[in-house]
Amino acid sequence: MHPNSDFMHRCELVDLTRVAQGCFRLKLYAPALTGAEPGQFVHLRAGSSTDPLLRRPFSIHYVDQKAGEIWLLIRVVGPATSALSRLRPGAELDLLGPLGNTFPAREEAAAAMLVAGGIGLAPLYFLARRRLEAGLAFDLLLGGAEGSSLPGDAFFDCAGLKPMLATEDGSRGFKGTVVDLLKQRLESGEKPSRIHACGPVPMLARVVDLGKIYAVPVHISLESLMACAVGACLGCVFPFKINGMLEYRRVCRDGPVFNGEEAHFNFV
Amino acid sequence: MSDSCLSATIAGITMANPLVAASGCYGYGFDYRHCIDPACWGAIVVKGTTLHPRLGNPPPRLVETPSGLLNAIGLQNPGIAYFLKYIRVRLPELGCPVLVNIAGETLDEYRRLAALLNGVDEVAGLEVNISCPNVKKGGISFGCDPALVYELVCRVREAYRGPLIVKLSLEAGNIVSVAEAATRAGADALSLINTIKGMVIDVQKRRPVLGNSTGGLSGPALRPLAVRAVWEVSQAVSVPVIGMGGIMQAEDALQFILAGSAAVAIGTANFVNPAVPKEICDGLKRYLADNGFTHYRELIGLARPGS
Numbered sequence: 358m359h360p361n362s363d364f365m366h367r368c369e370l371v372d373l374t375r376v377a378q379g380c381f382r383l384k385l386y387a388p389a390l391t392g393a394e395p396g397q398f399v400h401l402r403a404g405s406s407t408d409p410l411l412r413r414p415f416s417i418h419y420v421d422q423k424a425g426e427i428w429l430l431i432r433v434v435g436p437a438t439s440a441l442s443r444l445r446p447g448a449e450l451d452l453l454g455p456l457g458n459t460f461p462a463r464e465e466a467a468a469a470m471l472v473a474g475g476i477g478l479a480p481l482y483f484l485a486r487r488r489l490e491a492g493l494a495f496d497l498l499l500g501g502a503e504g505s506s507l508p509g510d511a512f513f514d515c516a517g518l519k520p521m522l523a524t525e526d527g528s529r530g531f532k533g534t535v536v537d538l539l540k541q542r543l544e545s546g547e548k549p550s551r552i553h554a555c556g557p558v559p560m561l562a563r564v565v566d567l568g569k570i571y572a573v574p575v576h577i578s579l580e581s582l583m584a585c586a587v588g589a590c591l592g593c594v595f596p597f598k599i600n601g602m603l604e605y606r607r608v609c610r611d612g613p614v615f616n617g618e619e620a621h622f623n624f625v
Numbered sequence: 626m627s628d629s630c631l632s633a634t635i636a637g638i639t640m641a642n643p644l645v646a647a648s649g650c651y652g653y654g655f656d657y658r659h660c661i662d663p664a665c666w667g668a669i670v671v672k673g674t675t676l677h678p679r680l681g682n683p684p685p686r687l688v689e690t691p692s693g694l695l696n697a698i699g700l701q702n703p704g705i706a707y708f709l710k711y712i713r714v715r716l717p718e719l720g721c722p723v724l725v726n727i728a729g730e731t732l733d734e735y736r737r738l739a740a741l742l743n744g745v746d747e748v749a750g751l752e753v754n755i756s757c758p759n760v761k762k763g764g765i766s767f768g769c770d771p772a773l774v775y776e777l778v779c780r781v782r783e784a785y786r787g788p789l790i791v792k793l794s795l796e797a798g799n800i801v802s803v804a805e806a807a808t809r810a811g812a813d814a815l816s817l818i819n820t821i822k823g824m825v826i827d828v829q830k831r832r833p834v835l836g837n838s839t840g841g842l843s844g845p846a847l848r849p850l851a852v853r854a855v856w857e858v859s860q861a862v863s864v865p866v867i868g869m870g871g872i873m874q875a876e877d878a879l880q881f882i883l884a885g886s887a888a889v890a891i892g893t894a895n896f897v898n899p900a901v902p903k904e905i906c907d908g909l910k911r912y913l914a915d916n917g918f919t920h921y922r923e924l925i926g927l928a929r930p931g932s
């Protein structure tokens with residue numbers, strides 16, 4: 358009759374910093390969660406009232422094993438994310454996790470390309486730092502509508518990361534979308550061992566198309582509205598085409614990381 | 626108070642407590658094991674199961690509403706043959722009675738499902754879903770007509786000898802007549818209510834949010850309607866009622882019990898707080914102790930006039 362504390366946690370918020378317009382980094386003291394791997398997420402409750410009712414899923418943005426912390430990167434889009442952005446250090450958060458699968462961690466000679474659209478940076482930052490620590494080559498491509506929606510240079514510098522930026526207004530880095538930037542790199546003859554992508558669904562669809570054209574395997578991390586986040590309600594499914602057959606898979610339990618080639622984007 | 630103050634027998638099924646995991650919200654009972662021991666439930670009802678595998682509805686399948694949730698899963702499930710072959714054998718691991726929620730597109734499908742489950746030891750009973758709002762054929766279209774419900778429950782009753790529960794919708798408008806028809810046809814208990822059909826429109830896209838356009842409303846927004854339904858039905862029939870709809874905490878469960886529920890089912894609250902069955906059991910025991918009752922049974926229907 359005892360809740361298993363390995364998955365249900367109450368964690369203290371130790372730091373909350375605004376890192377870009379409408380975008381906040383939260384550091385939580387959560388030693389029990391520091392075994393999490395890039396791609397996994399937590400399901401957290403913003404407040405204790407019935408409105409908003411459901412928990413909300415957020416990728417694990419980084420694990421600081423020494424400090425016993427997990428980090429989240431949150432973009433404010435509605436009531437739950439806005440409530441989270443107003444928390445003060447010392448606040449206690451109720452979360453489930455770590456949940457979901459991870460980016461495949463294979464050691465390859467050729468560099469991997471990490472392609473992030475907007476808040477899709479959250480899990481790819483974690484993957485990038487893990488690869489850096491392991492001495493594995495990679496490039497991090499990050500896109501946003503405008504420069505101010507992306508974290509500043511210091512955010513990346515102190516982690517030793519050098520992302521290639523793409524902004525649609527051209528205010529920082531390449532002028533265009535992150536998919537345009539990826540396309541340019543592939544056209545110029547670069548041949549990454551694989552692509553890991555996270556961002557809005559239309560962006561992921563275009564990245565998977567490019568992967569097919571240039572014969573590079575693509576792993577995508579999908580987002581979906583979730584209720585249970587443990588595989589019980591079948592509410593978070595995304596369509597896939599497996600051996601020519603339509604199949605709905607649970608983003609929370611079968612993902613959130615999937616083989617991009619199998620995702621059935623035309624269906625949505 | 627000792628645990629025995631919550632012991633329950635519903636439709637002949639012995640349960641450690643009157644809390645039931647609601648169909649569709651708890652998978653086959655295994656998904657929450659990392660959070661909480663499934664044996665803490667009085668019983669678990671598995672996802673709606675159909676004769677043939679069902680793909681379910683296109684996404685998005687969920688949207689949150691004020692203090693509620695609209696879902697349009699569309700009974701995605703691997704079908705009864707898969708259930709019997711692969712899932713059935715694992716059910717004893719859960720450590721509590723397990724009921725199967727069945728849904729058909731025709732009367733004959735309900736009868737065949739019941740026949741296939743008859744005598745299956747790992748299954749403690751059936752919950753006949755005549756109230757799913759998310760499928761085009763069957764489901765709720767059966768649940769609104771008392772004559773059809775009588776016919777359907779008679780056929781299932783003939784095919785299935787174990788405990789038989791019929792799950793009702795409030796959509797019918799005449800839930801009491803439907804409840805009476807189900808009881809006359811041989812239902813051992815009734816569960817109510819299933820979700821109620823609703824819609825949310827995305828004003829930017831100028832389209833309904835859900836892939837299926839409509840979905841079933843669950844959660845606290847549903848609670849007062851469900852308490853009222855339990856109040857009416859439990860006074861009209863002599864079989865036990867399993868009440869559900871937006872139960873989040875012990876106080877909510879108490880409302881249902883005082884209205885006339887012999888047991889309560891919990892769905893949406895698990896999504897918010899996986900420890901909810903344990904917390905509600907503790908809360909019920911505290912209420913009994915604080916108010917001088919020795920068993921929760923004494924509370925059933927106590928809010929009715931003349932009680």
Ligand SMILES: Cc1cc2nc3c(=O)[nH]c(=O)nc-3n(C[C@H](O)[C@H](O)[C@H](O)COP(=O)(O)OP(=O)(O)OC[C@H]3O[C@@H](n4cnc5c(N)ncnc54)[C@H](O)[C@@H]3O)c2cc1C
Nearest residue numbers: 413414415416430431432434435436437438479580581613
């Ligand atoms: C596995 C996973 C990981 C995620 N990781 C992060 C993360 O690291 N950082 C982050 O900021 N967000 C992340 N999200 C998205 C995050 O869960 C939503 O932004 C959040 O639930 C919004 O809650 P809200 O109450 O603020 O807004 P809501 O009122 O719930 O939503 C506001 C608007 O955003 C849309 N929306 C809500 N949820 C999603 C979603 N999951 N995907 C796309 N659109 C959505 C709604 O349709 C609505 O238009 C993740 C989602 C998933 C499934």
Ligand SMILES: Cc1cc2nc3c(=O)[nH]c(=O)nc-3n(C[C@H](O)[C@H](O)[C@H](O)COP(=O)(O)O)c2cc1C
Nearest residue numbers: 647648649673696754818819843844870871892893
């Ligand atoms: C995601 C979801 C799936 C459901 N699936 C089923 C189902 O397959 N069969 C069924 O009889 N009821 C189903 N229900 C209804 C619940 O069992 C319950 O009647 C309803 O949600 C009200 O209770 P709640 O407010 O505690 O969730 C489902 C509910 C939800 C939220």
Ligand code: FES
Nearest residue numbers: 586590591593609
């Ligand atoms: S959110 Fe319930 S199955 Fe994924």
